[in-house]
Amino acid sequence: MAEQMLAADGRPLKASLNRALRRQKLRALALIAPLFFFILISFVMPIADMLFRSVENEIVENTLPRTVDTLQDWDAASGEAPSEEVFSALYTDMALAVEYKSHTRLGSRLNYETTGISSLFRKSGRRVGRFDTDVYTKAFEAADPAYADPVKWSEWMADDSIRGALPRTASAYDGWAEMIVNAEGDDPLEEQPWDFVYTALYEDATAGGTLPIAADLSGVERVSIRAQFEDIDENWTDPDVWRTIKTYSPTYTNGYFLNSVDLMKGAEGIEARPENERIYIILFIRTMIMSLSIMGMCVLLGYPIAWLLANLPDRTANMLMILVLLPFWTSLLVRTSAWKVLLQQQGVINDTLVWIGIVSDGNRLELINNQTGTIIAMTHILLPFMILPLYSVMKTIPPSYLRAAKSLGATNWTAFWRVYFPQSVPGIGAGCILVFILAIGYYITPELVGGTKGVFISNRIAYHISSSLNWGLAAALGTILLAIVLLLYWVYDKIVGIDNVKLGG
Amino acid sequence: MKTTMKLMATSCLTLTASMAFADGHMANEMTIVSWGGAYSASQQAAYHDPYMEKTGVNIINDESSAEAVAKLRAMNEAGNVTWDVVDVVASDAIRLCDEGLAMEIDADEQLADGDDGSKASDDFGDLLVSDCFIPQIVYSTTVGYRTDMVGGTAPTEICSLFDTEMYPGKRSLEKRPINNMEWALICDGVAKDDVYDVLETEEGQAQAFAKLDTIKDDVIWWSAGADTPQLLADGEVVMGSTYNGRLFSLIEEQKQPVAMLWDAQVFDLDGWIIPTGLSPEREARALDYVKFATDTERLADQAKYISYGPARKSSAPLVGKHASLGIEMAPHMPTDPENAKNTFLYNYEWWADYRDDLDAKFQAWLSQ
Numbered sequence: 001m002a003e004q005m006l007a008a009d010g011r012p013l014k015a016s017l018n019r020a021l022r023r024q025k026l027r028a029l030a031l032i033a034p035l036f037f038f039i040l041i042s043f044v045m046p047i048a049d050m051l052f053r054s055v056e057n058e059i060v061e062n063t064l065p066r067t068v069d070t071l072q073d074w075d076a077a078s079g080e081a082p083s084e085e086v087f088s089a090l091y092t093d094m095a096l097a098v099e100y101k102s103h104t105r106l107g108s109r110l111n112y113e114t115t116g117i118s119s120l121f122r123k124s125g126r127r128v129g130r131f132d133t134d135v136y137t138k139a140f141e142a143a144d145p146a147y148a149d150p151v152k153w154s155e156w157m158a159d160d161s162i163r164g165a166l167p168r169t170a171s172a173y174d175g176w177a178e179m180i181v182n183a184e185g186d187d188p189l190e191e192q193p194w195d196f197v198y199t200a201l202y203e204d205a206t207a208g209g210t211l212p213i214a215a216d217l218s219g220v221e222r223v224s225i226r227a228q229f230e231d232i233d234e235n236w237t238d239p240d241v242w243r244t245i246k247t248y249s250p251t252y253t254n255g256y257f258l259n260s261v262d263l264m265k266g267a268e269g270i271e272a273r274p275e276n277e278r279i280y281i282i283l284f285i286r287t288m289i290m291s292l293s294i295m296g297m298c299v300l301l302g303y304p305i306a307w308l309l310a311n312l313p314d315r316t317a318n319m320l321m322i323l324v325l326l327p328f329w330t331s332l333l334v335r336t337s338a339w340k341v342l343l344q345q346q347g348v349i350n351d352t353l354v355w356i357g358i359v360s361d362g363n364r365l366e367l368i369n370n371q372t373g374t375i376i377a378m379t380h381i382l383l384p385f386m387i388l389p390l391y392s393v394m395k396t397i398p399p400s401y402l403r404a405a406k407s408l409g410a411t412n413w414t415a416f417w418r419v420y421f422p423q424s425v426p427g428i429g430a431g432c433i434l435v436f437i438l439a440i441g442y443y444i445t446p447e448l449v450g451g452t453k454g455v456f457i458s459n460r461i462a463y464h465i466s467s468s469l470n471w472g473l474a475a476a477l478g479t480i481l482l483a484i485v486l487l488l489y490w491v492y493d494k495i496v497g498i499d500n501v502k503l504g505g
Numbered sequence: 506m507k508t509t510m511k512l513m514a515t516s517c518l519t520l521t522a523s524m525a526f527a528d529g530h531m532a533n534e535m536t537i538v539s540w541g542g543a544y545s546a547s548q549q550a551a552y553h554d555p556y557m558e559k560t561g562v563n564i565i566n567d568e569s570s571a572e573a574v575a576k577l578r579a580m581n582e583a584g585n586v587t588w589d590v591v592d593v594v595a596s597d598a599i600r601l602c603d604e605g606l607a608m609e610i611d612a613d614e615q616l617a618d619g620d621d622g623s624k625a626s627d628d629f630g631d632l633l634v635s636d637c638f639i640p641q642i643v644y645s646t647t648v649g650y651r652t653d654m655v656g657g658t659a660p661t662e663i664c665s666l667f668d669t670e671m672y673p674g675k676r677s678l679e680k681r682p683i684n685n686m687e688w689a690l691i692c693d694g695v696a697k698d699d700v701y702d703v704l705e706t707e708e709g710q711a712q713a714f715a716k717l718d719t720i721k722d723d724v725i726w727w728s729a730g731a732d733t734p735q736l737l738a739d740g741e742v743v744m745g746s747t748y749n750g751r752l753f754s755l756i757e758e759q760k761q762p763v764a765m766l767w768d769a770q771v772f773d774l775d776g777w778i779i780p781t782g783l784s785p786e787r788e789a790r791a792l793d794y795v796k797f798a799t800d801t802e803r804l805a806d807q808a809k810y811i812s813y814g815p816a817r818k819s820s821a822p823l824v825g826k827h828a829s830l831g832i833e834m835a836p837h838m839p840t841d842p843e844n845a846k847n848t849f850l851y852n853y854e855w856w857a858d859y860r861d862d863l864d865a866k867f868q869a870w871l872s873q
Contacts (some may be wrong), residue, residue, distance in 0.1 A: 111857075277866055279869040353511050452726060
């Protein structure tokens with residue numbers, strides 16, 4: 001065993017070194033801390049929050065807690081609408097949701113899954129306050145005036161034995177009192193409970209619950225809540241509507257992810273979407289293929305330009321460099337619109353071709369509003385991202401290598417292919433990664449020049465974010481896109497090696 | 506150390522000062538969101554300028570109406586709504602209302618009565634399509650065509666869109682199912698009143714797509730309102746759908762060889778909403794603005810600058826001449842009886858339900 005080395009102060013050298021290094025590391029960390037936190041707060045957290053929406057689905061449970069609870073016992077495969085009890089729970093939930101104005105939100109959410117629920121909820125929200133259930137309220141008031149007294153109510157509802165005997169009433173009353181405080185800003189001690197609380201009380205009483213004050217309810221005719229809902233819209237008896245509510249009642253859902261790969265939750269588990277609704281897989285594949293073509297075009301066009309830039313005398317090279325950078329200083333929309341002017345059928349290119357006589361006037365080329373248009377415009381827009389890394393790598397390859405190869409007898413081609421090209425590969429790698437990742441997320445240019453077949457998956461993401469407001473689906477599509485990019489990056493690392501990528505000298 | 510302290514103290518002070526300034530500044534300023542271009546200009550002249558003169562409130566324009574729904578939702582989630590009044594189309598207003606992002610308005614309580622003494626709810630009538638929506642203009646999506654490219658017989662009806670033998674060449678349609686599906690069915694022999702009943706069924710949807718299939722290769726799909734006018738001006742398309750106001754300016758202001766159809770044009774509405782989550786003062790000011798900007802006179806004034814019809818019945822008799830062209834505006838209004846002979850009514854409620862579903866099918870159809 002070697003003797004331990006000691007520093008000047010007599011402590012072991014290793015420990016002393018470690019201490020000095022640790023301080024340095026801390027200082028370094030402190031230096032990057034502002035940037036780190038900035039990125040964390042302004043970049044990582046919002047993205048994580050957005051991606052989380054792809055599985056989050058609290059809205060159903062939060063809006064219809066009692067309905068979701070009673071629906072547990074309903075068999076979705078029965079082909080029949082649920083029992084009266086579920087409708088009663090829905091009545092309470094709906095009456096509360098209307099006050100919080102959350103029923104229409106839930107309607108839009110569920111409408112993504114089953115068409116028609118949006119208007120079903122909107123309509124029901126308008127009518128749910130006008131159910132015939134006021135007969136219960138009147139009957140209880142007539143039986144004993146104490147039933148109209150808010151203070152009495154709050155006393156009963158604070159008593160555990162009464163609550164235990166009247167579970168539905170307790171739940172409805174709690175929801176009502178909370179709503180009165182939060183949504184109305186009133187005091188439950190001064191407001192008489194609403195009809196749905198009395199409905200719950202009546203149901204508890206007929207189910208054998210002991211009332212706080214005996215009331216004779218024999219003269220009251222039962223109001224079918226189910227019939228009331230059916231009266232608003234007969235879709236309420238459609239088992240499909242209920243199956244949707246039940247399927248999407250858990251807090252987390254994989255529904256958005258299923259949608260984004262053209263699947264859906266059917267009556268018998270996961271199934272493929274009907275043929276005329278499948279779109280996302282096609283779009284993912286198309287996005288990949290087109291991004292790869294754009295990347296390939298950029299390499300083909302960018303390589304010679306970068307070579308020229310790296311080998312011309314400085315003055316000329318600078319001039320050319322400005323030309324490369326010029327598009328960067330022009331707005332993206334202007335550049336894309338310029339392509340429209342050039343490429344359209346009555347555009348500059350077609351006009352010139354017709355004038356020269358290469359194509360006839362009746363047979364003008366379709367260069368825009370299809371994949372060709374997207375590839376041309378995006379190659380142009382992304383070209384600088386290929387040229388710049390290529391140029392900075394090529395600049396570091398000494399011209400003497402080529403001369404040496406030639407003086408040893410290599411032909412021009414061999415000298416280039418065996419000596420020059422391998423040294424420029426890291427630049428190609430960097431350029432390809434940049435161009436591909438930028439291309440995969442583009443949507444403005446494809447939207448403007450892509451027509452129907454030249455659009456990307458990002459166009460659908462943008463649509464769901466800004467127009468349909470289906471952020472869950474947008475997040476799921478975005479997550480899949482991110483996963484694909486990471487996967488490709490990993491494959492790239494395995495095949496080429498990420499150390500082999502250089503953005504410059 | 507001392508300098509650092511001083512520096513920090515100063516920056517803190519500046520920060521507080523600038524925040525206080527921003528607050529004070531805010532008090533007399535409101536942000537109104539609209540569509541930009543000629544439309545915003547018409548609002549500036551008809552509503553904003555008189556309102557600023559009357560109240561001294563400074564109005565800031567934001568041209569974000571196209572992304573209003575998403576942005577309002579994001580603002581609402583962040584708890585910082587920076588917009589006071591937002592101009593949206595009726596279907597977006599319904600969506601915003603459903604999402605709880607727009608304030609409910611009681612028309613009779615919160616809007617001005619018509620100058621003929623009618624209650625606001627009667628004056629706007631059926632146009633109050635949502636509890637949150639304050640109608641402003643009626644516009645139509647209709648078809649314009651190149652007069653020099655249609656041969657001897659100019660088209661007179663909407664179904665010319667589907668007649669590629671009589672009118673060969675490209676046509677431009679909006680890249681969404683709304684309007685196109687309805688026109689396809691009407692031109693496939695479905696009665697106007699039955700369109701939505703038919704479109705509700707799988708077979709009806711298939712029928713509409715089959716009709717659209719007949720012209721699929723001849724369509725350039727647009728997504729921005731300026732596209733069709735540009736395509737018409739360039740001669741890229743022989744005909745195309747767009748908003749009637751855009752065609753008006755193409756025909757009357759730019760004097761292009763273009764004419765327009767008034768047949769089965771789809772009636773649609775544009776108007777204001779007030780976002781939820783405003784402070785009481787801002788809310789009161791927004792309501793005050795909206796009450797001012799949607800009274801009979803102001804709505805009629807807007808028609809001087811753009812050919813969209815005022816949403817109030819009581820405004821119609823007040824519509825006068827174009828401010829710079831000097832032509833009578835009434836015959837160019839979608840609400841003009843002569844133009845409104847054969848209109849198609851857009852069913853908001855129906856589309857709110859079917860939009861997600863049909864849009865998926867439409868996109869799938871497009872990409873096939």
